[in-house]
Amino acid sequence: MAAPFSLVRSFLIPSSRSTISLTLRMSHDQFQARIPLGTTVIDQFLGLKPHPTKCQATYIWIDGTGENLRCKTRTMDTPPTSIDQYPVWNYDGSSTGQAVGRDSDTYLKAVSDYPDPFLGGNNRLVMCETLDKDMKPTATNHRAKANAVMRQIAHHDPWFGMEQEYLLLDRDGYPLGWPKNGFPAPQGPYYCGVGANRVVGRELVETHYRACLHAGLKIFGTNAEVTPAQWEFQIGCCEGISMGDELWMARFLLHRVAEQFGVIVTFDPKPAITMGDWNGAGCHTNFSTAEMRAPGGLKHVEAAVKKLEPTHAEHMRMYDPNGGRDNLKRLTGRHETSSADKFSWGVANRGCSVRIPRSVAEEGKGYFEDRRPSSNCDPYAVTGMIAQSCFL
Structure with a gap:
């Protein structure tokens, strides 16, 4: 069997230098990224330090696709100390699939903020959440409804x-x-x-991890996944x-880091190239309440899981x-994975819709894992649906 990654190497030894450059044989017109991705670090800000008093506030939002992010930046004379100090801002919604050209002003309302790493x-x-011309949530603003449920x-x-989970692309x-x-x-x-010969892109992944930490996100960990070039991080x-806020921000940071490496991140659960015998990508969601985490909480875990079955079809519509x-x-x-058209649950079974970890069953308390959400899901929609089905 051939090595997992078949790389064509080219050694270039300039006569005036003793260094050796190992690269892929690549065509620049095909935009193939160098592997390894690591390159000499340069000061992209030309030695200019952050301004001592002003704040550059980068507003980030979900566009009309429900999965892609947009951003733009404004200057504020003093750093805001609370979320309501960020002014409502507008943008051209006709260019993001959220309005028509003849009435295109769409609005951004700040909901959470983080240090810019x-x-x-x-x-x-x-x-930010997005609001239409009447200051009502846009069609892809699932945060507003989820926040009402959480309250x-x-x-x-x-x-x-x-x-x-996600896949790195050239x-x-x-x-x-x-x-x-x-x-x-x-x-x-x-x-x-x-x-x-087993992993690719670790430089990017570790940079993203560190960016999340510096942004104050609750990143739990990261690991290489089953399909080559596929990775996972946990928030x-x-x-x-706050779950939806933090996951969207972590996705933004991943796209920004990948941008600097000349790499694309896709959250497509099953790109065409991986339609063969390769694992797809999901966004497994773990959920617990105070009752589930308390001694004897397993009965509350099981009761909540059973409430997910009657709304399975609705969950599937909202999970991508x-x-x-x-x-x-x-x-x-x-x-x-489980079957899309049938709800199932079990202990330590990764082929079920919902899994109760073995440790939870043994300890008699904890949480459950909903394995149905797609990697490109809206975390606001997912968390809102779980909370609504279990309690409302």
């Missing part, structure tokens, strides 16, 4: 954790590090792998609506941004 200083990243169940002290749209005219060796050695535990169609490619009953 790229600009440093007083600068902030600002997560109603706040006395249950709901905690969430989400496991975000700029030609092909998975990073895959042979350009073929496929890697079958999956098996890549999950949590180590070594140049949580987060209380209530295209009414469940994206998830049909992934939830086939194979590759550690």
Whole structure:
């Protein structure tokens, strides 16, 4: 069997230097990224330090696709000390699929903010919800409804954790590090792998991890996944609506880091190139309440899981941004997934819709894992649906 990654190496030894450059043989007009991705660090700000008093506030929002992010930046004379000090701002909604050209003004309302790990200083990243011309939530603003649900169940002290899987792509749209005219060796050695023949993109992943920490996000960890060039990071535990805020911000940071490496991140649960015998990508969602976490809480875990079955079809429609169609490619009953059209649950069973971890069953308390959400899901929609089905 061939090595998992088949790389064509080219050694260039300039006569005037003793250094050796190891690169892929690549065509610049195909936008193939160098592997390894690590390059000499340069000061992209030309030595200019963050301004001592002003704040660059980068407003970030979800566009009309329900899965892509947009951003723009404004200067504030003093750093805001509370979220309501960020002014409502407008943008051209006709260019983001959220309005028509003849009436295009759409609005951004700040909902959470974080230190900017790229600009440093007083600068902030600002997560926003989108409002239409009447100051009502846009069609892809699922936060407003989820936040209303979270307020109603706040006395249950709901905690969430989400496991975000994604695939790294070269700029030609092909998975990073895959042979350009073929496929890697079958999956098996890549999950949590180590070594140049098993993983690709670790430089990017570690940079993203550090960016999340500097932004104050509750990033729990990261690991290489089953499909080569596929990775996962986990955010949580987060209380209530903050789960959606933090996951969207972590996605933004991942796109920004990848941008600097010349790499594309896709959250597509099953890109066409991986439609063969490769694992898809999900966003497994862990949920618990104070009652579930208390001694004897297993009965509350099981009761909540059973309440998810009657609303299975509605969950499936909300668990990806295209009414469940994206998830049909992934939830086939194979590759550690359940069937999209049937609800199931069990202990330590990764082929179920909802899994109760073995440790939870043994300890008699804890949480459950909803394995149905797609990797490109809106975390506001997912967490809102879980909370609503279990308690409302």
